[in-house]
Amino acid sequence: EVQLVESGGGLVKPGWSLRLSCVASGFTFSDYNMNWVRQAPGKGLEWLSFISGNTAYIYYADSIRGRFTISRDNAKNLLFLQMNSLRAEDTAVYYCVRGDWNYDFDHWGQGALVTVSS
């Protein structure tokens, strides 16, 4: 069974940094592209970043480019999102999401809540 479990969320102040982690199991992690998607409270879905299985390709949404960095450790089945210079508008549930053969988002974690507030 595919499982994605995020961790590292919490309450931080504006300008602070935070690193989210996602541990994957139930599939060959290095064979799959991975993504981060977020959802602000009561709002819709926003894709943030993509990383290919071999880390050769990385893409970001314009809204977070330059502040957030995606990475992965295939030996440990881990996906990361380093978030710097956090703002109140970054408050959201952050989902770790697997990309399938067609780049669709076929498995999602349960989400990690990040709250940015002074």
Next chain:
Amino acid sequence: EIVLTQSPATLSLSPGERATLSCRASQSVSNSLAWYQQKPGQAPRLLIYDASGRATGIPARFSGSGSGTDFTLTISSLEPEDFAVYYCQNRNNWQFTFGPGTKVD
């Protein structure tokens, strides 16, 4: 940047009725469109890929159609568990865009 517009924002129906949800793209996306279902407190679930392909394990009452700029998700007969928010999504030039969602209640 491609913008996806979904209508209606809310669709009020009863179990057993047919639901028709619309997604319109600001420019042609060919058939590169997916649909996701999200229930309260849960992560989204992939329903439809490439405009009309049903994802693994998705019941046959869910169907997708369309190409170019206009797409439709149809639920032939609503089951109680189908009341949720539905999002369309496109990938273009390595930017993944979601529509604002349609709530079926």
